[in-house]
Amino acid sequence: MFVTSLDKVEKSTPPMPGARGVTKQVPISAGEGTPNFCFRVFTIEPGGNTPFHSHPFEHLNYVISGKGLLMAENSQYAIQSGDFALVLPGEKHQYRNPSGNCEAMVIICAVPNDYE
Amino acid sequence: MFVTSLDKVEKSTPPMPGARGVTKQVPISAGEGTPNFCFRVFTIEPGGNTPFHSHPFEHLNYVISGKGLLMAENSQYAIQSGDFALVLPGEKHQYRNPSGNCEAMVIICAVPNDYE
Numbered sequence: 001m002f003v004t005s006l007d008k009v010e011k012s013t014p015p016m017p018g019a020r021g022v023t024k025q026v027p028i029s030a031g032e033g034t035p036n037f038c039f040r041v042f043t044i045e046p047g048g049n050t051p052f053h054s055h056p057f058e059h060l061n062y063v064i065s066g067k068g069l070l071m072a073e074n075s076q077y078a079i080q081s082g083d084f085a086l087v088l089p090g091e092k093h094q095y096r097n098p099s100g101n102c103e104a105m106v107i108i109c110a111v112p113n114d115y116e
Numbered sequence: 117m118f119v120t121s122l123d124k125v126e127k128s129t130p131p132m133p134g135a136r137g138v139t140k141q142v143p144i145s146a147g148e149g150t151p152n153f154c155f156r157v158f159t160i161e162p163g164g165n166t167p168f169h170s171h172p173f174e175h176l177n178y179v180i181s182g183k184g185l186l187m188a189e190n191s192q193y194a195i196q197s198g199d200f201a202l203v204l205p206g207e208k209h210q211y212r213n214p215s216g217n218c219e220a221m222v223i224i225c226a227v228p229n230d231y232e
Contacts, residue, residue, distance in 0.1 A: 001209065002202040003186065003193045027200040028176055034202055036228055037153045039176055060144055060155055062178065062224060064198075070119065077119045082180075084143040086118040086150055093117065108178060110226060112152055 002032045006041060006106075014042075021048020021097070030113045038116045040109045044068065047099035052092060057115040059087040066105030068097040079105075118148045122157060122222075130158075137164020137213070146229045154232045156225045160184065163215035168208060173231040175203040182221030184213040195221075 009025040016022070021044060028039040041064070042050065052071060061070075067080035070087075071094040079085060079095075087093045097105040125141040132138070137160060144155040157180070158166065168187060177186075183196035186203075187210040195201060195211075203209045213221040 001186070001188050001191075001193070001204065001207055003195060003199055004201075005199045028202045032202050033204055034176060035174055035205065037176065037226070039178065039200060039226075058151055060150060060153065060226070062155065062180075064178075070117070072117050075117075077117070079119060083119055083121045084155060085120075086144050086148050088117065088149055089151065091117055108224075110153070110155075110176070 002028070011043075016051050018051030018053070019049065021045035022050055026116065029116060034113065037110055037112050040111065040116060042095065042107050042109055044095055044097040044105045044107070046097050046101040046104070049096040050094055052094035054090050054092045055115070056089050057112055058089050059085070059093070060110040061085040061087070062108040064106040064108060066097065066103045067101065068095060068105040070095055118144070127159075132167050134167030134169070135165065137161035138166055142232065145232060150229065153226055153228050156227065156232060158211065158223050158225055160211055160213040160221045160223070162213050162217040162220070165212040166210055168210035170206050170208045171231070172205050173228055174205050175201070175209070176226040177201040177203070178224040180222040180224060182213065182219045183217065184211060184221040186211055
């Protein structure tokens with residue numbers, strides 16, 4: 001059993017080409033013994049975004065705080081604190097925090113261990 | 117891609133022997149196409165608890181709001197809004213919201229699809 005909070009978890013800048021204003025934390029990883037999937041947290045500053053990309057694994061998201069956009073190939077979803085999102089394997093996607101916002105958007109991004 | 121929030125997700129009383137004051141929602145399930153694992157949400161009212169039990173799968177938790185206790189076999193963890201918890205397969209555990217609290221404890225409880 002293991003309990004933590006974001007203030008105890010190291011923050012890094014993920015080496016993702018095309019990302020801007022994004023930091024990453026991994027509160028629950030294979031290192032803690034989780035056998036199948038893990039919880040990462042991305043903080044996206046106003047004006048920031050993750051890459052517009054796809055990959056062969058899914059994202060399960062929960063928006064902890066802030067608001068922004070989840071961009072898809074031909075559509076976009078406004079997301080905000082309290083929302084859940086699912087991005088399926090192979091779906092092109094991007095998380096954006098528009099520059100007009102005044103708060104970081106903080107999201108849980110759960111993925112299978114093999115992809116963390 | 118799929119976006120939702122708890123106010124759009126049906127609430128049920130889970131048929132868990134030993135549970136008191138607990139309701140369940142499943143914002144992201146296999147029904148939405150998640151290939152490996154899903155997000156359930158449990159709301160535990162003050163004075164409520166999940167069963168003290170174990171099972172052959174893990175829980176990955178995030179405390180959305182409220183506070184309470186995560187009980188283990190020989191220890192307990194105070195948990196509150198913003199905390200993350202990992203319960204490993206086979207670990208005996210219980211989530212409790214003590215009756216002195218004035219707010220429900222709402223937690224994400226992510227598990228492999230096979231166990232939802």
